Amino acid sequence: LTASETTGEAPYEESLCKICWDSPIECVILECGHMACCLECGKQMNECPICRQYVVRVVRFFKA
Known part of the structure; x- marks a missing residue:
């Protein structure tokens, strides 16, 4: 089973x-490395929404 099959989410919703829940995921949270939010939300966070680790930096990524 894929992640979308087990959670019931469509591939679009996963991104x-x-x-x-409006913008695509476009940044990596450092130091934990999770990718869970858009850049605007990432800039406002103090802790990762996945693991609650303190956010040191948020880095935008680009898919090639």
């Missing part, structure tokens, strides 16, 4: 920010 949406887990905070606002």
Whole structure:
């Protein structure tokens, strides 16, 4: 089973920010490395929404 089959989420929903559910996931949270939010939401966070680790930096990524 894939992640979308086990959670019931469509592939499009998997790529949406887990905070606002409007924008695509486009950043990596450092130091934990989770990818769960858009850049706007990432800039406002103090801790990772997945593991609650302190956010040191948020880095935008680009898919090639």
